[in-house]
Amino acid sequence: MLRQKPKFYRSESNFERVKLKTYIPKQDDVQGKWYVVDANGKILGRLATRIASVLRGKNRPQFTPHLDLGDHVIVINAGKVRLSGKKAGIKTYFHHTGYPGGLREERFVDLLKRKPEEVIARAVKGMLPHTRLGARQIMKLKVYVFNFCHFFVGLFIS
Numbered sequence: 001m002l003r004q005k006p007k008f009y010r011s012e013s014n015f016e017r018v019k020l021k022t023y024i025p026k027q028d029d030v031q032g033k034w035y036v037v038d039a040n041g042k043i044l045g046r047l048a049t050r051i052a053s054v055l056r057g058k059n060r061p062q063f064t065p066h067l068d069l070g071d072h073v074i075v076i077n078a079g080k081v082r083l084s085g086k087k088a089g090i091k092t093y094f095h096h097t098g099y100p101g102g103l104r105e106e107r108f109v110d111l112l113k114r115k116p117e118e119v120i121a122r123a124v125k126g127m128l129p130h131t132r133l134g135a136r137q138i139m140k141l142k143v144y145v146f147n148f149c150h151f152f153v154g155l156f157i158s
Helices: 044-056 108-114 116-125 132-138
Strands: 034-038 072-076 092-096 103-107 141-143
Touching (some): 034 044, 044 072, 044 116, 116 132, 116 141
Parallel strands (some): 034 072, 072 141
Antiparallel strands (some): 092 103
């Protein structure tokens, strides 16, 4: 025979009903900041996780998963980023052209020479939601190869 779960009854006289409301910020309530990140000598994955959390807005107390409350991030010295261990010679990036037999691959060192900003952008994009919200958040990332950009703010995170 199955055991029945005990039934618990609460009388309303024992406690007072209190309505608690969760604060959900509006998109217009939160002012976005600009952060400048120097990638010189930083490890790619650790840098990308910090950038992704700032882009999502997880560094704010008002973080809401379904709203874009993140800040803008500018990355400078993208060509000087590094990987830990022996991954620099092993790591490959894949993409497909859309045609039959169109799978293309490129090693990390080759992509770093050809398009260093793409290395950081791909790492950060993979850590963001793969939805329309993530597409909006990745647009707040600006990556530059050199240590100069035309709207340099002077606020560093690392």
